Amino acid sequence: MPAFLLAYIRWVERVNRVIGRAAMYLIFVMMGILLWSSVSKGVFLPSLWTLEMAQFVMTGYYLLGGPYSMQLGDHVRMDLLYGRWSPGAKAWADGITCLFLMFYLALLFYGAVSSTAYALEYGERSYSSWRPYMAPIKLVMCLGIFLMLLQASAVFLRDIARIRGEEIA
Numbered sequence: 115m116p117a118f119l120l121a122y123i124r125w126v127e128r129v130n131r132v133i134g135r136a137a138m139y140l141i142f143v144m145m146g147i148l149l150w151s152s153v154s155k156g157v158f159l160p161s162l163w164t165l166e167m168a169q170f171v172m173t174g175y176y177l178l179g180g181p182y183s184m185q186l187g188d189h190v191r192m193d194l195l196y197g198r199w200s201p202g203a204k205a206w207a208d209g210i211t212c213l214f215l216m217f218y219l220a221l222l223f224y225g226a227v228s229s230t231a232y233a234l235e236y237g238e239r240s241y242s243s244w245r246p247y248m249a250p251i252k253l254v255m256c257l258g259i260f261l262m263l264l265q266a267s268a269v270f271l272r273d274i275a276r277i278r279g280e281e282i283a
Contacts, residue, residue: 115275115282123282126268127185130261134182140175144168162244170251177258181265205276212270219263226256 151164183189196204230252232238238248275282 115271115278115280119271120282123268123271126264130181130185130265133261134179134185137175137178137182140171140178144171144175147171162242163246166240166242166244166246170246170254173251174254174258177255178261180258181261184262184265184269202277205273209270209273209277212266212273216263216266216270219259219266223256223259223263226252226259230256 147164147168151161151168154161154164196207199207230249233247233249233252239245240248272282
């Protein structure tokens with residue numbers, strides 16, 4: 115494997131590791147928001163922003179943590195036949211599914227960029243009573259999809275190396 119591809123794989127995995135490890139803590143932010151929601155409903159006037167903000171935080175948690183999860187191999191896999199295959203056959207299957215994933219993510223990213231551009235241009239707001247601007251969460255969505263696309267390409271390159279009999283450390 116050429117040195118520039120190895121550097122690319124290592125860079126993508128380092129970036130996704132840092133962002134993914136930071137995104138892990140968003141679950142505690144979400145829990146705090148939902149705790150405040152419960153307290154404010156019981157003691158004070160209910161807050162309008164809590165449920166939607168918890169949804170936004172959960173979206174960031176999911177989208178920014180996904181590439182790190184893929185890097186660790188912690189995503190769901192149908193193991194009915196896969197577990198019995200040789201490492202080479204697994205690499206072939208993973209490489210083919212990675213191509214489909216990258217195609218899907220490219221289409222998703224195209225739509226996300228279009229939606230984000232619309233939100234930025236027209237100041238799109240949510241239809242809830244809180245009415246937050248949608249651009250920040252859509253920017254997070256674009257970043258998460260882009261990082262997942264980069265991680266999928268790094269996994270694909272690792273699969274190619276595995277098919278060729280090389281192992282990238």
